Structure formats: structure tokens, C-alpha cells
Amino acid sequence: MARSSTHIQEKIILTLNLFILDLVSLLKIVDLVAKECDSGDTCLKLQDKQHGFVGITIYIFGLFPHTNTEKDRTATERYRDFTVGWIMEPLLHGDYPISMRETAGARIPSFTNRESEQVKGSCDFIGLIHYTNANITDNSEALKNNLRDYTADIAAKLISGLNPFSNEEYPVAPWGLQEELNKFKLRYGNLPIFIYENGQRTPSNASLQDESRVKYLHGYIGATLDALRNGSNIRGYFAWSFLDLFELLDGYKVSYGLYYVDRNDPELKRYPKLSAKWFNWFLRGRRSTSIVGAMKLVKDPSHISI
Ligand SMILES: *[C@@H]1O[C@H](CO)[C@@H](O)[C@H](O)[C@H]1NC(C)=O
Ligand SMILES: *[C@@H]1O[C@H](CO)[C@@H](O)[C@H](O)[C@H]1NC(C)=O
Ligand SMILES: *[C@@H]1O[C@H](CO)[C@@H](O)[C@H](O)[C@H]1NC(C)=O
Numbered sequence: 001m002a003r004s005s006t007h008i009q010e011k012i013i014l015t016l017n018l019f020i021l022d023l024v025s026l027l028k029i030v031d032l033v034a035k036e037c038d039s040g041d042t043c044l045k046l047q048d049k050q051h052g053f054v055g056i057t058i059y060i061f062g063l064f065p066h067t068n069t070e071k072d073r074t075a076t077e078r079y080r081d082f083t084v085g086w087i088m089e090p091l092l093h094g095d096y097p098i099s100m101r102e103t104a105g106a107r108i109p110s111f112t113n114r115e116s117e118q119v120k121g122s123c124d125f126i127g128l129i130h131y132t133n134a135n136i137t138d139n140s141e142a143l144k145n146n147l148r149d150y151t152a153d154i155a156a157k158l159i160s161g162l163n164p165f166s167n168e169e170y171p172v173a174p175w176g177l178q179e180e181l182n183k184f185k186l187r188y189g190n191l192p193i194f195i196y197e198n199g200q201r202t203p204s205n206a207s208l209q210d211e212s213r214v215k216y217l218h219g220y221i222g223a224t225l226d227a228l229r230n231g232s233n234i235r236g237y238f239a240w241s242f243l244d245l246f247e248l249l250d251g252y253k254v255s256y257g258l259y260y261v262d263r264n265d266p267e268l269k270r271y272p273k274l275s276a277k278w279f280n281w282f283l284r285g286r287r288s289t290s291i292v293g294a295m296k297l298v299k300d301p302s303h304i305s306i
Pocket of ligand 3: 178182186226227230231
């Protein structure tokens with residue numbers, strides 16, 4: 001089970017990141033837009049004329065070496081290069097990470113000088129999607145495969161202990177997010193960051209008293225704040241999600257919403273969960289946003305109405 005869920009999880013990251021990863025193709029689009037600009041009034045100069053911002057979103061795990069060995073520590077760095085550096089390094093330095101170029105050789109496309117210059121510094125902000133941590137262990141054996149692809153080149157395995165298609169709740173382990181935010185600060189140019197998605201998964205039929213979601217949001221917003229105070233360039237945080245809805249990977253089996261939606265009711269009536277009440281208090285700067293305050297709400301939710 002652990003093995004197959006790991007496999008599935010890798011495919012998921014790959015799929016999610018593939019939406020955004022082909023920077024060389026992206027450049028062709030940028031090029032088209034640039035040509036359009038040369039030819040007249042239809043110019044899209046988003047950044048110059050409209051004062052718009054262009055950003056990219058990355059799905060990240062909090063990555064930790066599975067054992068305290070050199071092999072697993074190196075594998076963890078490599079895993080980060082292959083999942084985060086793959087996107088960030090071209091944006092900062094105009095080329096893929098050295099570890100990727102060395103391992104993949106001619107199988108990874110190379111940037112022309114012009115492309116490097118175009119992609120470098122083209123990103124105004126980074127969006128991060130984060131839910132949980134994972135351990136990484138060395139899998140250098142994969143480099144002996146005759147046919148090598150992205151997952152063989154990583155030469156590392158992801159061990160999460162969580163099945164992404166189950167309705168298991170995520171552990172509240174916000175130090176993973178905090179560590180990754182530190183990495184973005186120290187290694188990846190400290191670009192402005194928005195936490196685009198972060199939240200707790202519960203079974204769709206779970207109780208409205210979603211204490212685990214309150215604990216999760218409390219912990220992760222706290223970690224985001226700690227990282228901000230420690231110099232991370234964080235500009236925003238979005239909780240996933242406002243309402244229970246159809247999830248891309250889980251359908252209606254699980255939910256992330258602060259509001260329960262009764263799908264058996266033709267009116268689709270919405271009911272606030274405990275987390276909605278807590279978040280409301282938090283946004284209004286009420287004192288009882290501490291976890292102790294939140295647990296008092298659990299005992300007597302009649303305090304609040306939304
Ligand atoms: C991840 O590694 C730590 C030790 O570094 C260990 O305590 C923990 O159980 C591991 N988690 C999984 C899911 O294997
Ligand atoms: C929720 O649904 C699952 C699977 O359908 C079931 O096993 C469980 O008992 C249900 N829980 C509640 C609280 O209704
Ligand atoms: C704060 O940032 C420094 C590096 O700038 C890092 O070494 C340290 O671990 C960070 N502290 C926390 C609590 O994340």
C-alpha cells in the first residue's frame with residue numbers, strides 16, 4: 001500500500017507541475033506576445049501598460065531526509081531540485097539546476113542565450129500549494145535503468161505514509177512549510193510569495209465540529225507568520241477552501257471547506273463549520289483565536305453566530 005501510494009503521489013506532483021513546467025514552450029508563448037507587441041496596438045504589455053503581475057504556482061511538500069545519512073540528505077536536495085529548482089532556477093538564473101542537467105544530460109532541453117535572458121527575472125511572485133510533509137530516501141539504483149525518465153533521474157523515493165486518495169486527515173506538522181519558506185528565502189531569491197492553497201482534509205460526512213481543521217489552520221497560519229517575521233517575503237495566505245466542493249483528486253469523498261454544503265438539499269444550503277467561526281474571529285482580530293480559545297468554542301459554539 002505504502003509503495004503504490006508513493007507512486008501515485010509522484011504521478012500527482014508530476015501532473016500538477018507539468019501544467020507549468022515546460023518553460024521552453026512558455027517562452028514560445030511569451031515570444032508570440034512580444035511579436036504581437038511589435039506589430040501594433042494589440043500589444044498585451046501586461047507588466048508595463050496594465051501594471052499587472054505575472055507569477056507561477058508550485059506544489060510543494062515539506063521535504064525531510066528519511067534517515068540521517070548523507071545519502072538521504074543528498075537525495076532530499078536532489079528531490080527539491082527536481083520539483084522546485086526545476087521551476088525556480090530558470091526564473092532566477094536562466095537554466096535548470098545542475099543536478100538535473102548532470103543526470104538527464106541531453107534529455108533535458110537547453111535554453112538558448114536569448115531564452116535564458118527572457119526567462120530570467122520574468123516572474124513577479126510565486127504561489128505555493130502546500131498540504132503535508134514527506135520523507136525522501138535515496139534510490140540511486142534507478143540510475144542503472146536502461147530506459148530513464150524523470151522519476152528514474154530523481155533517483156529518490158518519496159515516503160509520505162499518507163494515501164492521497166484516502167480520506168485521512170493531514171498531520172498538523174507546520175514546521176515543514178516553515179522550512180520550505182526558509183529555503184525560498186535563502187536559495188530562491190526571496191521573491192514575493194502567496195500561499196495559494198493550504199488546508200485540512202476531512203471526510204465529507206464528518207461533523208461540523210471540525211477541530212482538526214481549526215488546529216491545522218491555526219498551526220499553518222502561525223508558521224507562515226513565523227516565517228514572515230524571520231524575513232520571508234510572504235504577501236498573502238489563502239485557505240483551501242471556503243466551501244465543500246468537488247475536489248480534483250478526491251471528488252466528493254473528502255472536503256476541505258470551512259462551510260458544509262448539503263448536496264441533498266435542492267437549495268444546497270450551507271452550514272458553517274467550527275473552522276468558519278474560528279476563521280471569522282481570526283480575521284476580525286478577536287482575542288480567542290488561540291488554540292485554547294478555539295477549543296472553548298468547541299465546548300460552547302453558541303458564543304458565535306455568522
Ligand atoms: C520520516 O522520518 C522521520 C525521521 O527522520 C521518522 O520519524 C518518520 O516516521 C518518517 N515518516 C514516515 C512516514 O516514514
Ligand atoms: C461516513 O461515510 C463512511 C463511508 O461511507 C462511513 O463508513 C462512516 O460511518 C460515515 N460517517 C458518518 C459520521 O456518517
Ligand atoms: C530564520 O532564518 C534563518 C536563516 O535566515 C534560519 O537559519 C533559521 O532557521 C530561521 N528560523 C526559523 C525559526 O525558521
